[in-house]
Amino acid sequence: MSASSRVAIEPFDGDNTDRLQAAIDSLSASGGGRLEILAGIHLCRGLRLRSGVDLHLAAGAILRPIPDYAAYAHTTVSVIAEKSDRGMIVAKGVRRIGLTGEGRIEAGCESFIIGDDESVGTFIPAEFRPRVVVFEDCDEVEISSITISRSPMWTLHCVGCTDLSVRNVTIENDRRLPNTDGIVLDACRGAVVEDCRISTADDGICLKTSIGPDGMAIGRCENILVRRCAVQSLSCALKIGTETHGDISNVVFEDCSISSSNRALGIFSRDGGRISNVRFSRIAVECRETPDGFWGSGEALTVNVVDRIAERPAGAVENLIVEDVTGRMEGAVSIISAAPAGIRNVSLARIAIDQQPGQLGTGRTYDLRPTNADLAPGADGGGRANAWTRGADGRVIGLQDYPGGMPAAYVADVAGITMNEVWINRPTPLPQGWNENDVVMETAAPDGSGAWQN
Structure with missing residues (x-):
């Protein structure tokens, strides 16, 4: 974005919030214009961007x-995420804003x-953690060149934004702290994310459509391009869902x-919205097993449809293309519909992946989390809301054994799938607990109960 005026702010010994907000x-x-934060350390509480302003970190x-969560009581936001109702840098209903420059935001997750x-x-x-950046209902947004480290919760959360550009951003989060998603595009329309580098414990780049304070979907997410990004994620690197x-x-x-990731590519339908016309192309993957506290384990591709709440059935997944994917995985390719909405029209083409055993053995199960059980784990059952819950048998609810052992690809209740030049190289002899069939295709019970039938 162009800046017609420029104001520079020097470092200040103490809380710099008032000076920064007054300049904005x-x-x-x-x-409008550029607020340039000059070299040095700037302490602050919450900041609210206004129309026409580029917050530029030199x-x-x-x-x-x-x-301190209380430091952001004046920068609350509308969309609640993991009990968080506030952000460190926020904007709402404004246009022509930027967060740019080669400086850093050190968000203090510890x-x-x-x-x-x-x-x-x-x-x-x-229990309560602020997000770093939350932009709601903004138009003409540029986020570029900055580095954000040690986010305590979601890092960049763009909600209902249009004409959005996220370029050359680096995100460096703790690899063991949950809910530290890198870039979240929530009901955004017309967005480009490119040349970004992300390392985090949770999802890398995630598209979703959340629910608003009125209990209704905040909007639709469409016309999104993500390209030339490098991601390390212990959840899912490139993801759609689960809020849909x-x-x-x-x-x-x-x-x-x-x-150095868990799941590579993922689509997760849970909440009623339809997911359609999605393409993954020319992607290199390295997927490793993770402990069962993380969703999934080592899958190159995971697609599933699960009714999270019976009164609000999950929407269909339709018209999916996955092509020119190479690399290594310790889990399997898993495409499962466990709900009536179903999965339709899937094309897998020119895929070459080495499937190797991991050290944990967690890849030998498929994972349907989040389920209804994860909404509010019982105090006596162990677990963490929206993460994991253990059943009476001590196992995490949602983890299921592959029938007959882990195959290279497991497809259940999918209407219309083609596989062309799909090569998954498996070790010989097969490790214990692996299915002798490379590809297992099954159908579900008509009620979507998951009672698999050949």
């Missing part, structure tokens, strides 16, 4: 938000960790690399 307000009132500048749950491989997060209250359509992920 003044620039916007005078027609090289060497460090914006260090105060690590102040929002209250324990270590080694049994599931994650830290225990504080509104429709999601016309999405392209291409020319990306995924390394």
Whole structure:
């Protein structure tokens, strides 16, 4: 974005919030411009961007938000995420805004960790954590060149935004802190995400359609292009869902690399919105098993449809293309409809993946989380809301054994799937617990109960 005026802010010994916010307000009132944060450390509480303002972090500048949830009581947002109703940098209903520059935002996640749950491989997060950036209902948005590190919760959350550009952004989060998603496009329309580098414990780049305060979908997500991004994720690197209250359509992920990750590519329908016209192209993957506290384990591709709430059935997944995918996985390709809406018209082409055994053995199950059981785990059952719940048998609910062992690809209740030049190289002899069939295709019971039938 172009800046007609420029205001520079030097580092300040103490809380710099008032100076920064006053400069933002003044620039916007005078027609817009660039607020340049100069090299040095700038402590602040919540900031609210106004129309026409580019918040620019110069090289060497460090914006260090105060690590206290109460410090953001004045920058609340409409869409609640994991109990979070506030952000460190927010904007709502404005246009022509930017968050740019070669500086850094150091978000202080360590102040929002209250324990270590080694049994599931994650830290225990504080109940309330702010997101770093939340832009709601904004138009003409540019986020470019900045680095954000140690986010306590979702890092970039764009909600209902149009004409959105996220370019050359680096995100470096703790790899054991849940809910630290990198880039979340929530009911956005017309967005490009390119040349970004993301390392996080949770989803890398995630498209979704959340529910608003009125209990209705906040909108639809459409016309999204993600390209040339490098992602490391212990959840799902390139993902659609799980919040799918509104429709999601016309999405392209291409020319990306995924390394040191759990799931690579994923689509998860849960809440009634239809997901259609999605393409994954020219993607290199490296997928490793993870402890069962993380959703999934080592899958190159996971697509599933599950009714999270019976009164609000999941929507269909239709017209999916996955092509020119190469790399390595310790799990399987898993495409499962466990709900009546179903999965239709899937094309897999020119896929070459080595399937190798992991050290944990968690890849030998398929994972249908999140389920209804994850909405509110019982105090006596163990678990964490929207993450995992253990049943009476001690197993995590939603984890299921592949029938006959883990195949290379498992397809259940999919209407119309083609596989052309799909090569999944498996070790000889097959490890214990692996299916002797490379591809297993099954159908579900008519009620979608998951009672698989040949």
